[in-house]
Amino acid sequence: MIDFSMYDFKEPEIMAYKCEKCGTLYYPAPMICGKCHSRRDPVSDAHWETFALKGPCTLLTWTRLWNLPEGYNKKYLLFGIVQFDNGLRASGRLETDNPVTGMPLVATVVSSDERPGKPVNVFVFKEAE
């Protein structure tokens, strides 16, 4: 018998960035800070703080998308744009029965292999409990 518990499964995460020099937040990652012009080295991320973007957020707008692209076998998917308390915004999937602009949500991340190619990390915005 194999003991799977020995493997450390890493929760999927989507990272946001903070310029250490001036404190400006970014998602997705920039290559130059728009405020202080600091460069980001994508190998080392030196002088940039990274943190997982997740948790409480507010729904800004949404759609129920029919005619999904290649890879998706669902009838439709909901998508939305949310804003976090730190001012960052993100686009992603929406999982709620009755979406209303302005509703509080919680941003989670799942690994998705629906599209052709290797699995990718996807935001799923869910109703706050």
Place this chain on the structure above:
Amino acid sequence: MAKVGVVGIGHTKFGNLSEFDLGDIMAYAATDALEDAGFLEKRKEIDQVIVGNMASGLFCHQSAVASSVISKMDMEPVPAELVENGPASGASAIKIGYMAVASGMADIVLVIAGEVMRKVTGWTGTEYVATMLHPQAEYDMGLTLPGFGGMFTRMYMEKYGLTERDLALLAVKNHANGAKNKYAHIQAECTIEAIADGPEANVVNTYVAEPLRMYSTCPVSDGAAALLLVNMDSPKAKLFSKKPIRIAGIASATDTHCVHNRKDPLKLDAVRIAGEKAYAMAGLTPKDISFAELHDAFSILELAISEEVGFFERGKSFLAVRKGETEIDGRLPINTSGGLKSKGHPVGATGVSQAVELVRQLRGEAEEGRQVRDPKYGMAVNFGGFGNNVVAMIFAKE
């Protein structure tokens, strides 16, 4: 800077041309433009060919289309290069052609733009078009261009009181124009009863990306269009049979790749700035424009673009549509060709197709029933990405 004019136009019918080769379609439209200019036999005297295309590598598994077109037209050794700027590739090709003439490097430039999208299924095509989104923050999420169209529409509705019926009115108007346009993909009128008011409307006009419905979304089209440009100050301008239509202003601007990173996601800054630059170049204001072709890949964009380029106050354009102000006989006709909704949207071809419509209207060559009365200036806006790379053009009759 040299004055640049259009002396030849060409256009295939838009529609399902998936049985044909992309290069053949482009060459056909370009040959039309050369014939229109009376320059077919002298085509090797053209200084430069600029080809606009968005995604032949994906849709047709073909690269280096500029070389293909040149060879099909027996135009070697004329220089030819490809310009790609998503769905604004066509207008960008015109802008680069303009720059070639204005710089003095070329006197005669042939601009050819085309796209064949229907060799693949709609399922795959939607996926290919989505590759213009931010690769991780948008594309990976499963989002598509209609998805952003839907989310933008909802924001606009909730802020300004636009209704789904208002969007349907745009479809009725644009189909009425497209029905009379020999180049249009869908040459059929539609009624407000069929797509909004009648009992079967929800079935006829189903949701694509709520609150956007099918009749608020352009079809997937194939096709090509072409323009022959000339330095109007050069003695070569006299070589052509047609009087030039002058490009009075042409400019582009960019915006954030991610839609969610715009300070106000309802503002299309790239449209506003491209428009302002084109007006400044032409020495004109929105009041001078006689008619316009605006990139209505989703009907909401016709409204939002018409506000960003100063035709209407923010949040007020749909009130003008209700009053018929943008119909063919209205104060400011918009999408006289049928727009992307009815004429179709072969992505890379659209900007040049819009320019062909400006020339046809300014020459007085549009079909009966959709010719604007005595137009002086026509404007077109070609919208790349979801507004992250936009080109505005103003053409003048002189």
